[in-house]
Every structure is written in C-alpha cells, then in structure tokens.
Amino acid sequence: MRHTESNLRTLLDQRSHDAAGRVSLPRLDEIVRRGRRTRLTRRALGAAAALTAATAAVLLTVPAQPERAVVAAQTPASAGVETPPRLPERYAVVLGAEKFSLSLIASRHFDTTGVVRTMTFTPTSVFTGFKVVCADPQAWVVVSTLTKSGERSGTSGRCGNGGGGHHDRRSAPSGWLKGPQTVQVWVFPPDAPVVRVAEELGHCRRLTEDGTCDERMASAMLPRKDVLERLFTEVGERPGAWAIGAYDRPSSAGRGESMP
Numbered sequence: 001m002r003h004t005e006s007n008l009r010t011l012l013d014q015r016s017h018d019a020a021g022r023v024s025l026p027r028l029d030e031i032v033r034r035g036r037r038t039r040l041t042r043r044a045l046g047a048a049a050a051l052t053a054a055t056a057a058v059l060l061t062v063p064a065q066p067e068r069a070v071v072a073a074q075t076p077a078s079a080g081v082e083t084p085p086r087l088p089e090r091y092a093v094v095l096g097a098e099k100f101s102l103s104l105i106a107s108r109h110f111d112t113t114g115v116v117r118t119m120t121f122t123p124t125s126v127f128t129g130f131k132v133v134c135a136d137p138q139a140w141v142v143v144s145t146l147t148k149s150g151e152r153s154g155t156s157g158r159c160g161n162g163g164g165g166h167h168d169r170r171s172a173p174s175g176w177l178k179g180p181q182t183v184q185v186w187v188f189p190p191d192a193p194v195v196r197v198a199e200e201l202g203h204c205r206r207l208t209e210d211g212t213c214d215e216r217m218a219s220a221m222l223p224r225k226d227v228l229e230r231l232f233t234e235v236g237e238r239p240g241a242w243a244i245g246a247y248d249r250p251s252s253a254g255r256g257e258s259m260p
Contacts, residue, residue, distance in 0.1 A: 083241070085109075085133035091247035093129060093166055102129045102166070102247035113139060113187045113240035114232060120182045125249040128176070129166030130183055134159035135241040138190035142223050143244075145183050146173040152184070156222040159187070159242070166247070177251075187242045188231055194218045197230045 091102040106121035132141045137160025144154035148171055155165040167176070188194070195218040198204050203221040204213030221227055 083135065085135050085241060085243050087131060087133055087243050087245040091129045091131055093127065095168055102127060102249055104245050105248045107243060107245040109243040111239065111241050112237050113189050113242065114235050114237040117185050118182050119244050119246065120180050121246045122180050123176055123248055124251045126167055126169055126172035126176060127249050129164060129247040131164040131245045131247060132159055132185060132187065133243050134187060136190055139240060139242065140188040140192050140194055140222065142186040142228065143183060144223060146181070148173050154223040157219045183244065183246065185244050186228055187240065188235055189238050189240055192231055192235050194222055194231065197227055201226055201230065203227065
C-alpha cells in the first residue's frame with residue numbers, strides 16, 4: 001500500500017508531539033529532507049550500478065584483437081634485408097643507325113651470388129637481348145650465351161655498367177628460333193678478387209706490353225672458365241639479390257629473322 005507525502009506529513013505531525021504539545025521527535029521538515037536525500041542517493045547508486053553492468057557487458061562482447069594486428073604495428077625485423085632489384089620492362093638497342101627497344105619476355109630472380117645460374121626461354125626474334133640488375137651495382141657479372149659457331153661466349157663487367165648484351169642478324173646462333181634457349185649467368189660480390197685471380201692465372205699479360213693487370217683487363221678475362229672456377233673456390237656462395245631478364249621483339253616485328 002502506497003502513501004502520499006501529505007499522508008506521511010499528517011501522521012508524522014501527530015506523532016511528533018507529546019501529551020503536553022511539546023515537540024519530542026525530530027522536526028518534520030528535516031525528516032522529509034532526509035528522506036528525499038536518501039531516495040536521490042539510492043537512485044544515483046542504482047544508475048551507477050547499471051552503468052557498470054552495461055560497461056562490463058560491452059567489454060565481454062568485444063572480441064580480442066588478433067595477434068597479427070600487434071605484429072603489423074611493430075617495426076619490421078627485415079629492414080636490413082636487400083631489396084630485390086627490379087628489371088626494366090624495355091631494353092634499348094642501337095645497331096648503327098637503327099634504334100629500337102626490346103620487351104621483357106622472361107626473367108629469374110636470385111638471392112645468392114658466387115654460383116652459376118641458368119634461365120631458359122624461347123626467343124621470338126634474332127634480336128634477343130639480356131639484362132642483369134643487382135642490389136649492389138658494383139657486383140661482378142658474366143652473361144654467357146651461344147654464339148653463331150655454337151660455342152658459348154659472354155659479356156662481363158660490373159653490374160651497374162650494363163650487365164647484359166644482345167644478338168642481331170649476324171651474331172644470332174644457327175637454329176636460334178627453332179626452340180628454347182638457355183643463358184648462363186655468374187654474379188660475384190663486389191669484393192671478389194677478380195684482378196688478382198686474372199693476374200695469377202696469367203691472362204692479363206697478353207693484353208698489355210708491361211703485363212699490368214687492372215680492372216678493365218681483368219673484366220675482359222672474367223668469362224674464362226678457369227677464372228670463374230677459381231673465383232668460386234675463393235669466394236663461394238654468398239647472400240646477394242639480383243635478377244636476369246631476356247628481352248625480344250615480336251616474331252613479326254623484326255626484319256631478316258629467317259635463320260640459315
């Protein structure tokens with residue numbers, strides 16, 4: 001049964017006086033104020049409890065963040081790893097007064113130096129070109145392909161100086177367009193003892209009158225089999241990113257592409 005505030009006031013007023021009419025209990029207004037404060041306090045406590053319960057419910061329903069989000073926010077541990085080099089999409093060729101470009105038709109990427117690597121591809125013309133790019137442009141490079149006589153021959157030097165070559169109508173091997181072909185590539189680190197090895201094997205003496213062996217002379221001797229074998233023995237396989245690409249013209253784009 002509920003009572004209004006006026007009922008409570010009347011009841012308290014009747015009971016707050018003694019037989020002589022004196023006030024023997026606390027004042028009615030003070031009791032009413034205390035009652036109101038109590039009700040407000042209880043309401044505030046109830047609201048706080050409800051808010052706490054709602055917050056707890058939200059926290060319980062939020063899924064835990066996956067560990068990969070934390071990992072993504074961290075600094076990559078591989079910041080010091082060499083970035084794999086990117087091959088250009090085109091290869092410029094100049095043959096006397098004739099200038100044109102070749103398109104990338106095949107490629108391979110490697111992450112170590114010091115050992116021979118191969119790439120097999122199918123030529124589309126007699127103007128096939130090759131390009132090597134290295135994470136360190138000072139790396140030594142040898143590119144070996146078949147010659148018109150059927151023997152292997154190559155270009156060599158520092159990777160940043162070109163690292164490749166190309167065929168033309170007169171230098172393309174016989175049967176070049178009859179099926180897949182293979183190019184061999186050696187890449188050695190920049191500090192490989194190319195000059196010393198070429199000098200010790202006696203290959204520079206034939207190129208200069210005084211027998212001086214400098215980097216240019218040693219580079220010309222780098223494709224020799226004995227030089228490559230000695231370098232591999234001394235240097236071995238080391239980390240180092242590089243890539244080889246084969247470039248060519250469409251089979252219908254070049255002139256004089258019939259083979260003997």
